[in-house]
Amino acid sequence: MTGTNADLARAFPSRLVHDVRAVLAAMPDPPSPFMSPFSVDVSGEVVSIPSRIYNEELPIDATHGLAARQRVILHCLYSRHGDGMVRQRHLEQIVRSGEPWVAPFVVQLVGEYVVEILEAIRKGISDVATPGSAQGLLYGDFVARNASFFARTERRVVSYWSRYYRHRYPAFGTYPGCLTLELLRAAAADRTGRRWPRHTPPGLADSHHSR
Template identity: 65%
Template sequence: MADDALVAAFPNQLASDVRVVLAVMPEAQIAPVSPFSVYVGDEVVAIPYRIYQDELPVEVARALTEAQQGILHCLYSPHSDGLVRQRHLEQIASSDEPWAVPFVVQLAGKYVLEILESIQRVLSDLLSKRSAQRLAYGDFIARNPGFFARTERRVVSYRSYYYRWKFLVFGTYPGCHLLELLRAAAADRTGRPWPRHTPSA
């Protein structure tokens, strides 16, 4: 069932809140697409690559608890409509909740330049070594090195395919700056330099 697939995108402790959110979301005509598995803490979750539900009316979303609104924004962040993705991403990118992090990192590996710029802008606390945000992102990357390496390679590929004419040097591409911040967070978390799968900045 589609609902079960989306419940699996979050740690077990959030299952009841996820079901509350899903109960008020419009029914999708197409099932969530291609979930990918990552660790959030010690649990494996399955994040959807795409969802297709229409957005909720604002007043319905506001009636949810703060945690449920965070879950809602996470679920809409891989939406099939890029404008919907960006709206909801901007609501969760500054979160230091570990369960929100994979939804943001997933979008760091996509081709939409405006979304990369939004992530970089909102993740301002990654610059602070003692911030909860830096700790959360560093921990996620440390637990999911293969996923992050694929994300790095996608950033390189999308820049080469779509934006080489605009960013002649990889180091000037917004995705490069974002990856540098994420690698630094992982290095802080593990106490060792983090492997690079991109050209040097």
């Protein structure tokens, strides 16, 4: 599936439509359509987020006219960019956000392959496993609403670790992606009051701590 700039409004809750339109009006047209949107539930509303966009980044001065919320929306969209360095720059601007509609952009990146991004997420959501914390409530609610999406993310983490990083992190439990999954799983368990299931292959669960 492909889409254009106008379709990117579907990546955010409908109440943000005016802010999203302001951001899209500032963004340059992409050289090619965005790719393969995925759907998730954000606080009871289904949104459709692109797997990748290819728009050029805006110059810094071009963002000065955007309101604070609009800049967060902009960073969310560019966290889906085809260039990993662009994704990381924009992720670092949103990873500590308290907006629930930011969560899917962060969690999607947990299931991708750039280890520097995984480290940035792990550090940015370090409070997520603290019972009752704002981060914990936000991400716990997101994972609980999107159990299948999170299970798919877990499997992707294992796949990328096995393919690209097993030599650097022989134990899956030391891999930044695994450590971040543990934080998110703890948040979901705290939010729901029950142990959150794992979706890692048999044997790998023994290489990291169980909740």
